[in-house]
Amino acid sequence: MGSLPEARGSCRRRHRRCGGAGAWLLLMLASAVAAQQTAEQGARADQAAAPEQGSTAASEVRDTARGKARGGGSAANATVERGRYLFHAALCGVCHTAKGGKPLAGGRAIESPFGTFYTSNITPDPDYGIGGWSDEDFVRALSEGVSPSGTSYYPAFPYTSFTKLTREDKLALKAYLDTVEPVAQPxxxxxxxxxxxxxxxxxxxxxxxxxxxxxxxxxxxxxxxNRGAYLAEAATHCAECHSPRNVFGAVEQGARYSGADAGIEGGGTPNITPDKATGIGTWTRSMLAFYLEIGMDPSGDFAGGAMAHVIDEGTAKLTADDRAAIAEYILSLPPIAHQQED
Structure with missing residues (x-):
């Protein structure tokens, strides 16, 4: 049996329908082994995180962080694991890894009316990443949108949502990022x-x-x-992509979640309010939770583009309870009639 993303990919074909009992059987079987695969992926990640031989500054930073986690016992390890979960929930790997690039080394293009933004290196490399950041530097970046040098970040970095994360979750995310492989990439x-x-x-x-x-x-x-609201508003930051923006690039608060004509890859993003005509008002909570798990909508179409990565690397790795919580929150939003431009 292939991986769950491979099972989806065999049917996805850029939003084309995957119908028939065979496809459903494939998906159900893939879902049945998803929990096992998640555990195996975690084990592989831990194995890949084993310290390398050498004495470079980057590996010293990484090894120090891992040593702190080991030396801190179960509490430190629990913090790192909590950070790993938040890492997936916040879609860090989706945005901070360029196509064909090294994990978290940055360089992914984010298209906007103002030009192209490129995401930054968030590995613990001390020269090009965040290896030289203190915990307070990291918390300030997510809470206030300010770099360690005092420079304000462009809001293409969604600190407008991450500010809502608890301090404990921000520190847990930092603890996990301190353990990943450093990449010396400007x-x-x-x-x-x-x-x-x-x-x-x-x-x-x-x-x-x-x-x-x-x-x-x-x-x-x-x-x-409330759990769903916290995840959607603070961690997965759904409104950042699924909302129209004004001429200054700010989310239009009266139209949050109603879709955008221009997303991060240039194309539009759909209306995910429960409007029956232009949104997802005909979906049930279980339908939306299932979509967040495997990427298939009620009609049998599959998510493609950026949303496919969001599901594969993000929401599919959340617990079933958390996906259900997000679905409950999203479907409780006010319905907004908004049809995206073709």
Whole structure:
């Protein structure tokens, strides 16, 4: 039996329908072994993380981080594992790995009306990655959108969502990233129009559109809904891609989750509000949770493009309870009629 992504890929063919009992049987069998594969992937990741021989600065940084995790006992290991889970939930590997590139070394292109942004190296390399960052540097980057040198990040980096993560989750994510393989690869400069190339206006943008602060649960809602809201709003940052933006690149708050005409790869993203005509209002929670697991929608079509990577490297690795929680939250949103441009 191949992997679950391979089973999806055999049917996906860029959103083409995969019908028939044979396809369903293949998918059900693949789903049945998904838990086993996840465990095997974790074991392989741990094996791949074994220290290499040598005394380079990068491997010393990595080995020190792993030594701290081992030396800290079960509590430290639990923090790293929590960080690993958040790593998948936050889609770090999806955005920070270029096609054909080394994991987390950056360089993935993010298309925008302002030009092309390139994601950064988030391996623990001390020269080109985040190996020289303190825990507070990392927390500040996610909470305030500010680099260790004090420079504001472009909001192509979704700190507008990551600010809502708890401090504990931010530190856990840092603990996990400190254990991955360092890659000595310089960051690729952004290719922007002349006017957004200046960074000083980002401070004005933040004053207008950035609202820092940790997610606050809604006491009127249940635990499952609040868990789904936390994941969707803070970790998986669904609204960042599935919302239209104004001329300044800020999410239109009154149209969150209603889809965008231009996504990170240039194409549009669908309306995921429960509008029956233009969104996913005909989907049930179980349908949406199933889609987040294997990428197949109720009509039998499969996710393609960036969303396929989001599922394969992100939501498919979450627990069934967390996928169900996200589905509950998304389908509780106000329906918004918004049809994307062709």
């Amino acid at each position: 960051n690729r400069p952004h290719e922007l129009a002349w006017f957004p190339a200046w960074r000083w206006p980002i401070g004005i943008w933040k004053a207008l559109y950035f609202h820092p602060g940790t997610f606050q649960p809604d006491p009127a809602r249940g635990d499952t809904w």
